Amino acid sequence: xxxxxxxxxxxxxxxxxxxxxxxxxxxxxxxxxxxxxxxxxxxxxxxxxxxxxxxxxxxxxxxxxxxxxxxxxxxxxxxxxxxxxxxxxxxxxxxxxxxxxxxxxxxxxxxxxxxxxxxxxxxxxxxxxxxxxxxxxxxxxxxxxxxxxxxxxxxxxxxxxxxxxxxxxxxxxxxxxxxxxxxxxxxxxxxxxxxxxxxxxxxxxxxxxxxxxxxxxxxxxxxxxxxxxxxxxxxxxxxxxxxxxxxxxxxxxxxxxxxxxxxxxxxxxxxxxxxxxxxxxxxxxxxxxxxxxxxxx
Amino acid sequence: xxxxxxxxxxxxxxxxxxxxxxxxxxxxxxxxxxxxxxxxxxxxxxxxxxxxxxxxxxxxxxxxxxxxxxxxxxxxxxxxxxxxxxxxxxxxxxxxxxxxxxxxxxxxxxxxxxxxxxxxxxxxxxxxxxxxxxxxxxxxxxxxxxxxxxxxxxxxxxxxxxxxxxxxxxxxxxxxxxxxxxxxxxxxxxxxxxxxxxxxxxxxxxxxxxxxxxxxxxxxxxxxxxxxxxxxxxxxxxxxxxxxxxxxxxxxxxxx
Amino acid sequence: xxxxxxxxxxxxxxxxxxxxxxxxxxxxxxxxxxxxxxxxxxxxxxxxxxxxxxxxxxxxxxxxxxxxxxxxxxxxxxxxxxxxxxxxxxxxxxxxxxxxxxxxxxxxxxxxxxxxxxxxxxxxxxxxxxxxxxxxxxxxxxxxxxxxxxxxxxxxxxxxxxxxxxxxxxxxxxxxxxxxxxxxxxxxxxxxxxxxxxxxxxxxxxxxxxxxxxxxxxxxxxxxxxxxxxxxxxxxxxxxxxxxxxxxxxxxxxxxxxxxxxxxxxxxxxxxxxxxxxxxxxxxxxxxxxxxxxxxxxxxxxxxxxxxxxxxxxxx
Numbered sequence: 001x002x003x004x005x006x007x008x009x010x011x012x013x014x015x016x017x018x019x020x021x022x023x024x025x026x027x028x029x030x031x032x033x034x035x036x037x038x039x040x041x042x043x044x045x046x047x048x049x050x051x052x053x054x055x056x057x058x059x060x061x062x063x064x065x066x067x068x069x070x071x072x073x074x075x076x077x078x079x080x081x082x083x084x085x086x087x088x089x090x091x092x093x094x095x096x097x098x099x100x101x102x103x104x105x106x107x108x109x110x111x112x113x114x115x116x117x118x119x120x121x122x123x124x125x126x127x128x129x130x131x132x133x134x135x136x137x138x139x140x141x142x143x144x145x146x147x148x149x150x151x152x153x154x155x156x157x158x159x160x161x162x163x164x165x166x167x168x169x170x171x172x173x174x175x176x177x178x179x180x181x182x183x184x185x186x187x188x189x190x191x192x193x194x195x196x197x198x199x200x201x202x203x204x205x206x207x208x209x210x211x212x213x214x215x216x217x218x219x220x221x222x223x224x225x226x227x228x229x230x231x232x233x234x235x236x237x238x239x240x241x242x243x244x245x246x247x248x249x250x251x252x253x254x255x256x257x258x259x260x261x262x263x264x265x266x267x268x269x270x271x272x273x274x275x276x277x278x279x280x281x282x283x284x285x286x287x288x289x290x291x292x293x294x295x296x297x
Numbered sequence: 298x299x300x301x302x303x304x305x306x307x308x309x310x311x312x313x314x315x316x317x318x319x320x321x322x323x324x325x326x327x328x329x330x331x332x333x334x335x336x337x338x339x340x341x342x343x344x345x346x347x348x349x350x351x352x353x354x355x356x357x358x359x360x361x362x363x364x365x366x367x368x369x370x371x372x373x374x375x376x377x378x379x380x381x382x383x384x385x386x387x388x389x390x391x392x393x394x395x396x397x398x399x400x401x402x403x404x405x406x407x408x409x410x411x412x413x414x415x416x417x418x419x420x421x422x423x424x425x426x427x428x429x430x431x432x433x434x435x436x437x438x439x440x441x442x443x444x445x446x447x448x449x450x451x452x453x454x455x456x457x458x459x460x461x462x463x464x465x466x467x468x469x470x471x472x473x474x475x476x477x478x479x480x481x482x483x484x485x486x487x488x489x490x491x492x493x494x495x496x497x498x499x500x501x502x503x504x505x506x507x508x509x510x511x512x513x514x515x516x517x518x519x520x521x522x523x524x525x526x527x528x529x530x531x532x533x534x535x536x537x538x539x540x541x542x543x544x545x546x547x548x549x550x551x552x553x
Numbered sequence: 554x555x556x557x558x559x560x561x562x563x564x565x566x567x568x569x570x571x572x573x574x575x576x577x578x579x580x581x582x583x584x585x586x587x588x589x590x591x592x593x594x595x596x597x598x599x600x601x602x603x604x605x606x607x608x609x610x611x612x613x614x615x616x617x618x619x620x621x622x623x624x625x626x627x628x629x630x631x632x633x634x635x636x637x638x639x640x641x642x643x644x645x646x647x648x649x650x651x652x653x654x655x656x657x658x659x660x661x662x663x664x665x666x667x668x669x670x671x672x673x674x675x676x677x678x679x680x681x682x683x684x685x686x687x688x689x690x691x692x693x694x695x696x697x698x699x700x701x702x703x704x705x706x707x708x709x710x711x712x713x714x715x716x717x718x719x720x721x722x723x724x725x726x727x728x729x730x731x732x733x734x735x736x737x738x739x740x741x742x743x744x745x746x747x748x749x750x751x752x753x754x755x756x757x758x759x760x761x762x763x764x765x766x767x768x769x770x771x772x773x774x775x776x777x778x779x780x781x782x783x784x785x786x787x788x789x790x791x792x793x794x795x796x797x798x799x800x801x802x803x804x805x806x807x808x809x810x811x812x813x814x815x816x817x818x819x820x821x822x823x824x825x826x827x828x829x830x831x832x833x834x835x836x837x838x839x840x841x842x843x844x845x846x847x848x849x850x851x852x853x854x855x856x857x858x859x860x861x862x863x864x865x866x867x868x869x
Binding site: 346371387388389396398411413452 | 733739740741750754755757759762
């Protein structure tokens with residue numbers, strides 16, 4: 001019994017770790033640029049596919065399985081550079097437009113990335129197979145947990161701490177928080193918004209691509225993974241509060257664990273429960289757990 | 298008394314914007330509210346027009362408690378307002394703006410299948426106000442294409458189109474050239490007479506306008522009523538002059 | 554009046570299609586007409602009231618599933634009954650959903666509507682005993698105005714009686730929406746779109762009117778959904794997925810949200826372009842569509858009608 005609970009919990013926390021990364025990317029972009037990036041799920045998918053390719057190439061080149069995580073993470077990280085291309089090439093044209101149009105542009109991006117991925121990698125699911133088992137499993141209170149999952153959870157935590165430190169202890173972090181709080185003031189104080197936006201968006205993209213890369217060994221890369229994840233990431237940021245990192249952390253835990261619990265207990269309910277919570281949050285406390293005040297009439 | 302406010306207090310956290318403001322405006326009066334920035338004028342207007350709920354105190358319109366009822370219900374009860382920063386409907390024409398006000402006044406907003414173009418009452422009502430405000434020849438112009446002065450007039454005109462008993466104007470001549478200011482005031486006063494407006498309250502900074510048109514002046518300072526008297530009495534009150542008006546701008550009480 | 558003449562020509566052209574065009578293209582007109590109805594409603598919300606819903610597929614789904622349930626499970630085949638029930642159910646669902654959603658604007662409104670859409674999606678997907686899950690529920694051939702028309706082969710039914718029925722529904726829907734948009738009510742919606750705060754000071758209750766607009770748009774979407782499902786013959790959850798909601802907003806934007814006929818034009822161009830691209834470049838038609846949407850958002854937010862107006866202004 002306890003074994004089952006731990007198993008479900010660990011699965012939930014693993015999923016939450018990935019969700020956190022993608023949602024953190026969503027939050028940092030929304031916080032500074034006030035754009036809700038529907039394509040964050042697509043970046044996640046991109047990172048996943050690139051991760052698979054990187055690992056497959058690594059394995060084909062004869063690299064030792066124990067270190068497969070290196071090309072995986074590197075691949076996920078490097079493809080984050082796509083963020084710069086998207087920001088400079090597309091997004092910057094709509095900074096002065098209504099939020100609705102910005103949202104629609106990110107939807108256009110979802111469509112484009114979906115096919116770009118399909119063109120490059122085809123439509124069948126890709127995976128790294130059982131490679132992650134090279135790290136073995138441990139038993140926690142009787143439940144078998146792959147060590148790889150623990151590595152990911154640890155990595156995600158480390159990134160969370162890193163982001164927290166970045167935001168609160170570095171000059172750059174202060175600039176991000178200032179720009180998120182009051183854009184005009186930050187500009188008036190000499191912050192180069194163009195560069196900041198490019199950097200922030202790339203950071204957000206990279207968080208998404210890393211999340212995608214890290215999830216790969218545990219699941220397969222599939223064509224719908226992007227558009228499916230965005231609905232979960234969306235739930236995370238609503239519950240946690242738009243623009244808040246703490247919100248992404250707590251929200252991801254809530255969604256990840258609840259989903260795991262729901263799947264094991266009453267599968268039909270799964271996302272339905274989460275969506276009802278999203279609606280409840282939007283109605284009762286629109287700013288979520290940690291967000292700023294919502295725009296209501 | 299048409300409008301009566303008693304003991305209005307408004308706190309924003311610890312900051313006190315209004316500290317026990319009372320006033321009354323009766324039929325036939327033109328009252329100006331003056332005061333330095335931060336005196337609480339905007340807060341007072343927002344409380345009087347039901348947009349803000351005061352922390353304490355009441356506002357009564359014709360003896361009916363209207364404290365915090367909100368702008369929508371207030372408009373139906375006979376009080377209208379204009380804004381300090383010009384508020385227009387950018388993609389509607391002058392005519393459409395005024396028609397919207399008349400539609401609201403006549404309670405025809407839920408007529409889904411009636412033709413607006415063929416509604417004589419709405420058309421005539423809107424045209425009448427357009428003519429009073431000298432906007433008739435521009436009535437098919439899009440609001441956002443109007444010159445600034447006309448936008449101001451339109452903002453006020455749409456409030457007048459509600460045929461209110463009492464109207465609150467928040468800096469009706471701000472952002473407008475000196476020449477236009479007098480024009481706007483003259484139009485306002487004559488339009489008011491034509492539609493049966495019973496009282497006008499305005500917030501104004503321009504002392505020429507204030508002394509030129511008011512029956513009574515209420516001077517606000519740090520959330521309190523410093524003085525509530527006729528222009529002549531205000532002129533004579535050195536304290537008010539020093540605090541609110543300033544010696545250089547003070548003028549002898551003018552005639553209308 | 555050139556406007557009315559142009560309209561008459563357009564309707565006549567659409568009515569003539571089954572007689573002159575190959576079957577394939579005639580069949581493509583069916584979803585176009587259904588989406589035309591949906592978009593008339595969506596644009597009341599978008600273009601006239603200023604609210605962008607990212608969950609309207611919910612109501613399309615309600616309409617389509619109503620048709621599927623009535624024909625498959627309740628033996629009701631009358632399309633009139635289906636359309637009316639769909640409209641009613643759409644209104645019943647829109648009432649509480651709308652009450653919640655219209656209290657918010659812009660991105661929060663979009664998010665709330667998206668959430669509701671996904672709730673319905675998850676519901677129809679997971680409760681497969683009721684809805685057939687991802688396989689869906691069959692939407693059997695409805696009878697038109699009491700005529701069973703069972704004897705006619707499917708294609709003839711769809712390119713004949715069903716086609717004209719859809720056209721009549723679209724024309725009626727457009728006529729009604731035209732009246733609504735030109736009514737005092739329509740004017741009030743526009744004031745709310747342009748400046749909600751000022752609308753309130755004129756005595757126009759913003760929340761109330763938004764709710765009315767939401768209700769009407771939901772009913773239109775449900776009716777459109779009921780029309781959409783019959784030719785497909787099967788209704789499944791993909792009809793309710795959030796990307797479908799995104800696509801109908803795309804259609805509206807493509808045609809031009811600032812014009813009455815823009816969205817209908819958008820539906821037409823979208824359907825045809827999608828079909829054309831799918832057959833031409835099946836592996837990257839979405840890429841082109843995405844690029845098209847991006848181009849519209851960046852360079853021509855007024856859509857095709859906006860471009861037409863600009864061209865007209867330049868010539869004048």
